[in-house]
Amino acid sequence: MAGVYRIFGSEMSPYSVKVRSYCRYKGVPHQWIVRNAENESEFKKYAKLPLVPVVATPEGQGLQDSTPIMEYIDRVFPKPTTHPEDPTLDFLSVLIEEFGDEWGNKIMFHHRWWAEVDQIATSHVLARAMMPHADDETVANMANAVRERMTSRGHFVGSSAATAPLIRGYFEALIDVLEVHLDSRLYLFGARPAFGDFGLAAQLYECAIDPTLGGILRARAGHTLSWCYRMLEPHNDGHFEDWGTLRGTLEPLLEIVGHYFLAWSAANAEALAEGRETFTVQLGGEAYSQAPQKYHAKSLKALKDKYAAVKDRSTLDSILERTGCKAYL
Template identity: 55%
Template sequence: MADRYRIFGVELSPYSVKVRSYFRYKGIPHQWIIRNADSQAEYQKYARLPIVPLVVTPENEGLQDSTPIIERMESVYPQPSIHPSDPVAAFVSVLLEEFGDEWGNKWMFHYRWARDVDQLSCAGRLARMMMPAADEAQLSTMIAQVRERMVGRVWFVGSSPQTAPQIEDSFCETLAMLETHLANRAYLFGARPAFGDFAMWGQLYNLWTDPTPGAIIEARATNVLAWIHRMLWPRAEGNFEDWASLEPTLMPLLERQVGRLFMPWTTANASAIAGGREEFSVELAGRTWTQKPQKYHAKSLAALREKYAALPEKYAALPDKRAIDAVLDRAGCLAGLRG
């Protein structure tokens, strides 16, 4: 196994399966290791933070955080590229990668722990994964512990009685728009997966495994469901599309979800962190959203802004940057990215 990467992860972690899907697409030799009691000692040798996924390189270097992991691996395995050649499509993919990781996780975490049926389903699966050799009494105790702990953490993604309708409306609206967008294409940006596919998929795949959102997906979004299955073992089936062909069905998602909800939320979160506030409120599409700020989200927005700021260096031709700015401005994202 010395020539293989090792991925310590959990099937119920959207970031773990996101990285695994990427490794599968690239054909990178790897071993998938479930992080549980059996693998914990080996995991702790390399993990700096108690999170998954953890990727251990053949040189025994530990890598964490799904986006930097993929960016690091893309520099080592650049082909097939996950970035469209069209500059506008390429940056929209980067933007959707951030949106999937940070806003899509609100859908996943909220649905998973908001209702009894989903709580019991996930707590049971997690307990059996964590303690594969446990007897029924031990499992029952562990299920109760997992459920109590995770239900008490829904505030982390901003889920509350106040925000629950906003989160569920956002999920259902996004699902409807993706269903239209995926009607005649295999992946979000054409006939092969892009950077944005992996992050969006990690959340939606996990949503599909839970009873309530899974039933919604299966009842309303057969094209999305096919894409969810496809992304388990993604492959290049053709080329990326240019922005002109993607825009009619992808722009509504940018406008109504990324620009109208995600961008004002993430900038408000960053401002709250900068101001040392313990709670913040922001108006999202006419409804008030209140939650405790999260430091990681502020860090993630800073990284996204750095990617935007680097565009003039990446695309020397000014018209490309102007085209990107025009799309971002129309979507309501430009001011937030400029900071």
């Protein structure tokens, strides 16, 4: 189809859902293609890595990695912008996007593959999506294979018996601050979505469609839940706010970003640089241990470059200092 971007993705993939929301908001002509066995050879034409999302551009180029895909879309479809004019707010939004991708994903992935109820539900949904026309027995066998494979991969995001209660605590703390912040606004930075909304909402949307975290969100985080679903079809309903009105309830979120995500991310990068097999970092006064994650060192470096590119950092630095983020950028 001429002029149409094709997104190969999955409803169960936060990064795919994020890119789809971005295309919807930006008015990008696109087609959503659920990646499955039937379109595998088409998918492989565009994918360098066996990961979703993959976007095939109208010119026949294959794009991967959701944040650079959004940046690509920004260049081709600059309006409506998701970048507040104030560079301080824009960087905070970019930081939250990264936080969603990395820390939000840890929370989501751990819970998706930890409790039996989540493993069973998720593996069946994934298997059915992969084989839309197969019989039930074939799908059940595939679900078992998916479950076996994915439950053995939790350690990639630090999921273990020792970290399980900690990660649950990170989720609860996150939704508690979001509930307060989203009580009086539609999006994180006001009445229209910013870059950061896309990254974080997509991970929490995935939490919302899984049994355990979906139950918790429904029981105690109605504003956050509504925002996740709103972000599936976001709208420009007004202006970005300024720091004065955001500050009171956005700073607690940035404190989580600094004291948990960035502290973890820096320790992870250090462990990788030193070639260590595991690392331990104090997060909120408790020891958290896992094997280092490779991709994160790369994205921390990209974030530092974006921070370095902000010209006037006077207001930004005082916010980052107060919230514990500055030391890691």
